[in-house]
Amino acid sequence: xxxxxxxxxxxxxDAAAYVAELGMQQPMEQxxxxxxxxxxxxxxxxxxxxxxxxxxxxxxxxxxVTMDNPHLEYDPTESRFQRWQIxxxxxxxxxxxxxxxxxxxxxxR
Numbered sequence: 001x002x003x004x005x006x007x008x009x010x011x012x013x014d015a016a017a018y019v020a021e022l023g024m025q026q027p028m029e030q031x032x033x034x035x036x037x038x039x040x041x042x043x044x045x046x047x048x049x050x051x052x053x054x055x056x057x058x059x060x061x062x063x064x065v066t067m068d069n070p071h072l073e074y075d076p077t078e079s080r081f082q083r084w085q086i087x088x089x090x091x092x093x094x095x096x097x098x099x100x101x102x103x104x105x106x107x108x109r
Contacts, residue, residue, distance in 0.1 A: 007036060011047040015061050018049050027093050028061065034084060035099065039077060041068025043104075061097045069103035077101050
């Protein structure tokens with residue numbers, strides 16, 4: 001795994017503003033630390049804000065995580081992170097954050 005100082009990281013201004021509005025900078029930092037510590041082959045992290053869907057709900061903070069392809073039939077990276085979120089935070093916190101993984105080169109924005 002790469003060291004955390006060498007992992008490209010970006011956060012969009014609207015995502016940063018939304019997290020600040022929610023007062024959830026500390027939980028977000030804790031989630032980012034978890035990603036940095038547990039995602040094998042981590043290449044980059046980009047944080048963006050997804051607008052609400054037409055079906056309801058609010059905006060979502062998306063962790064776009066680029067990683068090496070583990071060449072597994074099923075990659076448990078996202079489900080392990082979701083389980084950790086549920087075990088670590090109340091729904092009022094984790095409902096605002098989602099991690100999506102993609103394999104390949106750095107895609108931090």
